[in-house]
Amino acid sequence: MPEPLNSVGIVEPQIAEFDSPLQLTSSGVLNQYSLAYETYGELNANRSNALLICHALSSDHHAAGFHSKTDKSAGWWDLLIGPGKPIDTNRFFVVCSNNLGGCSGSTGPASINPSTGQPYGPDFPIVTVADWVESQARLSDYLGIEQWAAVIGGSLGGMQVLQWSTTYPNRLKHAIVIASAAKLTAQNIGFNDVARQAIRTDPDFHNGDYYKHNTRPARGLRVARMLGHITYLSDDLMANKFGRSLRQKAKFDYEFSPEFEVESYLRYQGDQFIDRFDANTYLLMTKALDYFDPAADYEGRLGKALANATADFLVVSFSSDWRFSTERSREIVRALQSNKLNVSYAEIESPHGHDSFLLEIDHYTQVMHAYINRIAGECLGANS
Amino acid sequence: MPEPLNSVGIVEPQIAEFDSPLQLTSSGVLNQYSLAYETYGELNANRSNALLICHALSSDHHAAGFHSKTDKSAGWWDLLIGPGKPIDTNRFFVVCSNNLGGCSGSTGPASINPSTGQPYGPDFPIVTVADWVESQARLSDYLGIEQWAAVIGGSLGGMQVLQWSTTYPNRLKHAIVIASAAKLTAQNIGFNDVARQAIRTDPDFHNGDYYKHNTRPARGLRVARMLGHITYLSDDLMANKFGRSLRQKAKFDYEFSPEFEVESYLRYQGDQFIDRFDANTYLLMTKALDYFDPAADYEGRLGKALANATADFLVVSFSSDWRFSTERSREIVRALQSNKLNVSYAEIESPHGHDSFLLEIDHYTQVMHAYINRIAGECLGANS
Numbered sequence: 001m002p003e004p005l006n007s008v009g010i011v012e013p014q015i016a017e018f019d020s021p022l023q024l025t026s027s028g029v030l031n032q033y034s035l036a037y038e039t040y041g042e043l044n045a046n047r048s049n050a051l052l053i054c055h056a057l058s059s060d061h062h063a064a065g066f067h068s069k070t071d072k073s074a075g076w077w078d079l080l081i082g083p084g085k086p087i088d089t090n091r092f093f094v095v096c097s098n099n100l101g102g103c104s105g106s107t108g109p110a111s112i113n114p115s116t117g118q119p120y121g122p123d124f125p126i127v128t129v130a131d132w133v134e135s136q137a138r139l140s141d142y143l144g145i146e147q148w149a150a151v152i153g154g155s156l157g158g159m160q161v162l163q164w165s166t167t168y169p170n171r172l173k174h175a176i177v178i179a180s181a182a183k184l185t186a187q188n189i190g191f192n193d194v195a196r197q198a199i200r201t202d203p204d205f206h207n208g209d210y211y212k213h214n215t216r217p218a219r220g221l222r223v224a225r226m227l228g229h230i231t232y233l234s235d236d237l238m239a240n241k242f243g244r245s246l247r248q249k250a251k252f253d254y255e256f257s258p259e260f261e262v263e264s265y266l267r268y269q270g271d272q273f274i275d276r277f278d279a280n281t282y283l284l285m286t287k288a289l290d291y292f293d294p295a296a297d298y299e300g301r302l303g304k305a306l307a308n309a310t311a312d313f314l315v316v317s318f319s320s321d322w323r324f325s326t327e328r329s330r331e332i333v334r335a336l337q338s339n340k341l342n343v344s345y346a347e348i349e350s351p352h353g354h355d356s357f358l359l360e361i362d363h364y365t366q367v368m369h370a371y372i373n374r375i376a377g378e379c380l381g382a383n384s
Numbered sequence: 385m386p387e388p389l390n391s392v393g394i395v396e397p398q399i400a401e402f403d404s405p406l407q408l409t410s411s412g413v414l415n416q417y418s419l420a421y422e423t424y425g426e427l428n429a430n431r432s433n434a435l436l437i438c439h440a441l442s443s444d445h446h447a448a449g450f451h452s453k454t455d456k457s458a459g460w461w462d463l464l465i466g467p468g469k470p471i472d473t474n475r476f477f478v479v480c481s482n483n484l485g486g487c488s489g490s491t492g493p494a495s496i497n498p499s500t501g502q503p504y505g506p507d508f509p510i511v512t513v514a515d516w517v518e519s520q521a522r523l524s525d526y527l528g529i530e531q532w533a534a535v536i537g538g539s540l541g542g543m544q545v546l547q548w549s550t551t552y553p554n555r556l557k558h559a560i561v562i563a564s565a566a567k568l569t570a571q572n573i574g575f576n577d578v579a580r581q582a583i584r585t586d587p588d589f590h591n592g593d594y595y596k597h598n599t600r601p602a603r604g605l606r607v608a609r610m611l612g613h614i615t616y617l618s619d620d621l622m623a624n625k626f627g628r629s630l631r632q633k634a635k636f637d638y639e640f641s642p643e644f645e646v647e648s649y650l651r652y653q654g655d656q657f658i659d660r661f662d663a664n665t666y667l668l669m670t671k672a673l674d675y676f677d678p679a680a681d682y683e684g685r686l687g688k689a690l691a692n693a694t695a696d697f698l699v700v701s702f703s704s705d706w707r708f709s710t711e712r713s714r715e716i717v718r719a720l721q722s723n724k725l726n727v728s729y730a731e732i733e734s735p736h737g738h739d740s741f742l743l744e745i746d747h748y749t750q751v752m753h754a755y756i757n758r759i760a761g762e763c764l765g766a767n768s
Contacts, residue, residue, distance in 0.1 A: 026638035106485045126638040186622035186646040190614045193647040194607060197654075200640065201603040203587055219585040223578060227611060236707075238570035244677060252675060254410035254510040256584065256667065262563065262570040263577040270581070283640065289634060290644065294626060322619075 007074065008040040008089050011065035013105055016142050022100075022135060023030045025291075028125025032114065035139050036105025037061045037097035040081060041089035043145070048379045050145045051087060052094040052136065052172075053077065054160035055154030057228075058277060060104035063096040064089075073319045086368035087152070091376050095143065100135045101284040109280030110211060122208030123254050126359035127284055129156075129292045133163045140171065149379040150174035151311075154357035155324060156285065159292045162332070164198045165309040166294065174375050175311040176368075179321055179357040181328035182302050182335070183293035188323060191231055192286040195224035198278045205344070208280055221279045222270035229269045234320035238262060295335075302335035312342040314371045316364065318356035319349045344371060390466045391458065392424040392473050395449035397489055400526050405483075406519060409675075412509025416498065419523050421445045421481035424465060425473035427529070430559035432763045434529045435471060436520065436556075437461065437480040438537030438544035441612075441669045442661060444488035447480040448473075463744050470752035471536070481525065484519045485511040485668040493664030494595060504746075506592030511668055513540075513676045517547045524555065533763040534558035534756070535695075539708060540669065543676045546716070549693040550678065558759050559695040563705055563741040565712035566686050566719070567677040572707060575615055576670040579608035583663045592664055605663045606654035612616035613653045618737035622646060639709025679719075686719035696726040700748065700754045702740035703733045728755060740767050 017034040038061050043050060053063050055076070064081035066074055081087040081094055098106035101124060109124040116123075140148070151164045151172045158180025165175045184192070199205060202220030211217050230238070242262035246252070249259075258264040298304035313336050317329035326347050336343045346367040350356040356364065403416040422445050427434060437447050439460070447453025448465035450458055454725040465478055482490035485508060493508040502535035524532070535548045535556045549559045568576070583589060586604030594600050614622070626646035630636070633643075642648040653670075697720050701713035710731050720727045730751040734740040740748065 008422045010421075026636075028638075128638075146450060183628060185619060186626040186628065186644070187617075187619045189628070189644050190610075190622065190646050190650055191643070193650060194614065196640065197610060197651065198582060198607045201607065205604075219587075223582045223585065223607065226574075226578045226581060230571060230578065233571075235569060235571045238574065242570040244567060244570065244573070244680075253409075254412075254512075254671075254675075256580065256671075258577070260570070260573050260577075266577060267576055267581065287638075291638075296628075341519075373517050 006084050007078070008065035008082050010068065011038050011040065011062075012074070013061060013067075014040050015105060016139055018135075018138055018142075022131070022138075024125050024131045025128040026126040030100070030107065030125065033100060033107035034105070035097045035100065035107075035135060036102075036351070037095060037139065038063065038065075040064050040073075040094040041092050043093040044380070046272075046369055047145055047148075048149060049091060050093045050095060050143075050148050052140070052148045052151045053081070053087075053094060054132075054136070054151065054157035055096060055099065056153070056155035056157045057289070058273070058282070060102055061096045061098040061103070064094070076358065079358075080365070080368060086365055086372050088372065088376070091380060092149065095139075095145075097136060097139055099127070099132050099285070101281055103278035103281040108278065109208065110278050119211040121211055121280065124284070125279065128288050129159045129163045130167065132160055132288070133167055135349075136160070136164075137168055137171065146171065148172040148373050150176055152176040152178075153180070154178035155180055155354065156289055159289070162294065162306070165305055165311050165313075169308050169310040172311050173379060174314070176314045176316070176371065177310070177329075177332060179318055179324050179329075179354055180332070181324045182288055182295060182305075182332050189290050191227065192290055194278055195227055196286055198223040198227075199283060205279065210279070216274075217279045218274040221274050221277065221282060224282060225273040226266040226270040231323045231363070232354045234322065234351055236320060236351055237351045240351065252260040283361055302331060303338035306335050307339055309336065309339065309341060314344045314346070314367075316346045316348060316357070316367060318348060318352070318354070320351050321354045321356060323354040385643070390468050391462065391468050392449035393414075394452065395422050395424065395446075395459070397422050397445060397451075399489060400523055402519075402522055402526075403585055406515070407551060408509050408515045408524075409512040410510040410727060411449065414484070414491065414509065414655040417491035417519070418485060419481045419484065419491075420486075421479060421523060422447065422449075422459075424448050424478040425476050427477040428764070431529055432531075432533060433475060434477045434479060434527075434532050436524070436532045436535045437465070437471075437478060438516075438520070438541035439483065440539035440541045441481060441673070442539070442657070442666070444486055445480045445482040445490075449476070460742065463742075464749070464752060470749055470756050472635045472756065472760070475764060476533065476756075479523075481520060482525055483511070483516050483669070485665055487662035487665040492662065493592065493668070494662050503595040505595055505664065508668070510671055511545045512672050514551065515545055516672070517551055520544070520548070521552055521555065530555065532556040533759050534560055534561075536560040537564070538562035539564055539738065543673070546678065546690070549695050549697075550690055553692050553694040556695050558698070558753070559693070560698045560700070560755065561716060562700040563702055563708050563712075563738055564716070565708045565715075566679060566689075566716050568674055573674050576674055579611055580667055582607040582611075582672055583667060589663065592667075594663075600658075601663045602658040605658050605661065605666060608666060609657040613650055614740045615707045618706065618735055619674065620704060621735045621737055624735065629697040685724035686715060690719050691723055693720065693723065693725060698728045698730070698751070700730050700732060700741070700751060702736070702738070702748075703731060704735050705738045705740060706739065707738045
């Protein structure tokens with residue numbers, strides 16, 4: 001494909017190997033592990049221009065650019081990351097790593113467990129947002145980055161940003177939390193558990209040991225992804241995008257093959273996903289979402305939980321996002337304000353639901369551009 | 385169990401057999417079929433006191449009372465049906481039948497197909513709301529009821545009421561449409577399709593012929609029901625009822641067994657359902673929901689579609705119902721009003737989501753009581 005002018009171009013994933021044991025929240029330990037990551041732009045001499053991107057449920061370290069000249073799609077946040085884009089690779093050194101437990105190169109359930117010589121499968125420990133931040137801090141050391149100009153993430157990525165801001169307050173100057181929440185609601189946990197049950201009761205799941213059986217719980221993962229997609233979109237958007245339109249026909253056939261466009265869309269999304277994602281990783285990511293609740297250790301007081309944060313914050317939410325509603329973002333804003341932190345908050349009008357954080361929305365792009373310009377001014381000096 | 389004072393008591397389901405072919409919307413034909421039904425109260429001499437109850441997705445003809453002295457739970461609408469209750473069996477003769485395609489006694493996919501001597505399975509034809517109304521009209525003839533004092537239903541049952549009002553305008557004096565819609569949204573169709581895909585991709589589904597294999601797609605049906613339950617409740621209700629409470633423990637175990645109360649609740653609901661419901665029936669019911677759209681034949685104009693209705697209407701919706709939102713009920717009200725019909729509309733404040741129509745909510749009970757009192761006045765005379 002012709003490379004767009006403002007693209008980071010061809011990028012190559014890299015692997016960082018770690019062999020000092022990582023104690024996990026769950027009491028598990030990973031004695032050695034790898035993190036896959038990509039970088040875009042150049043680290044400046046005083047190492048003040050580094051931005052860390054934290055990814056959400058189903059994405060990975062490939063946030064921008066292309067893996068080859070024939071690569072059909074760009075990284076998942078290519079709209080925001082590139083030369084001249086809000087996350088401007090002409091000015092910043094941008095890092096994104098695949099979360100531990102992932103399936104795109106970092107150590108995860110499909111990786112070989114050195115103590116057995118077999119894939120981890122169900123023996124891969126539960127990982128939490130705090131564990132990811134710990135592993136990302138070690139990656140920061142590995143890359144020689146003492147302090148991030150900003151840590152940035154949407155959805156589950158936003159939870160990692162919140163965790164960074166309290167675990168390593170001195171290692172980030174700014175925190176950008178987009179379409180996120182300080183904890184999931186019961187409804188959200190419910191949706192996650194339905195997805196997990198679809199996967200775990202698929203007979204091809206084999207208690208997570210499906211690699212051994214040379215199969216995978218594709219049916220369950222497909223259903224999980226279809227359900228996810230409904231909750232990432234808004235009711236109105238689905239009404240406008242699909243409504244009750246039929247698929248390539250004028251009348252009902254009264255049969256179980258897809259008749260409505262929306263059925264066809266969801267099944268397509270499900271089918272695409274099973275070819276690129278590992279079911280055990282999906283399970284781990286949804287559990288990490290469910291567990292995250294920094295206020296739980298402070299009698300539910302989020303202000304207390306965020307008390308030692310020092311970064312400046314940008315919090316962004318989207319009007320039609322019902323999975324991570326604007327109210328959840330406002331809770332974060334109030335908690336940060338109670339600690340007298342510098343907080344900017346933007347509620348973006350968008351019909352696109354939770355998916356908005358991945359999309360091109362003028363106001364959103366402008367807000368990100370302006371805030372990251374401000375970071376450039378502060379971290380890189382006036383002439384940067 | 386001690387029989388409550390205002391219960392219809394022990395009731396016995398009955399079966400009506402039909403052997404004149406029923407032409408279905410789908411082009412299928414059922415040459416003979418049975419309808420299971422129950423009745424409560426007594427039909428008066430001039431047959432003016434009959435009420436027809438239409439059931440929703442997962443219920444059946446057992447709307448009130450108990451099947452035996454040891455029966456642990458009453459019929460699904462026992463809160464509303466009984467002596468002195470809003471649907472007052474001291475004054476009305478109440479009929480409820482199991483929809484065709486059901487799994488509680490009416491002919492459905494698990495019934496023997498007379499032309500093969502085997503269960504219908506996937507050969508059971510797709511049935512629509514219009515087909516159900518046709519079969520209910522025949523049941524009305526069979527019972528000698530020329531005109532219903534009211535036809536009443538919630539959710540999918542409300543769709544049947546709308547269909548009754550236009551197909552047989554002279555056969556009902558009142559129509560009560562509760563928590564319903566004149567058509568499903570794309571989001572609703574999406575949820576239904578996820579449920580269907582969970583069932584149809586369960587390896588025990590055997591393309592719907594699972595009876596032959598002496599099995600059933602219990603895993604898929606369980607996931608479908610879990611998902612359904614999330615959408616029947618409101619986000620707020622789930623937050624209040626479960627929140628992030630843990631199940632019999634103070635701390636996370638970091639494992640995949642249910643940790644949160646909400647997981648435990650949903651799995652329990654799923655487990656209960658698979659013991660009482662047939663997956664093929666679930667598929668048929670969700671398809672009937674998806675297809676219903678009386679305005680489709682009138683360029684989307686619902687007023688036109690309901691033009692030949694003559695009944696007086698009560699339309700009821702619930703504030704927190706996001707699966708059949710109050711806006712859907714208001715569309716129905718506007719369409720009825722455009723036809724100069726007598727329409728009462730009540731929007732009930734309730735935190736219980738779509739499930740509200742099955743629950744004891746003072747304002748709801750009062751509205752039903754008052755409206756059905758009015759029906760009694762009109763249909764039974766002042767002294768009834």
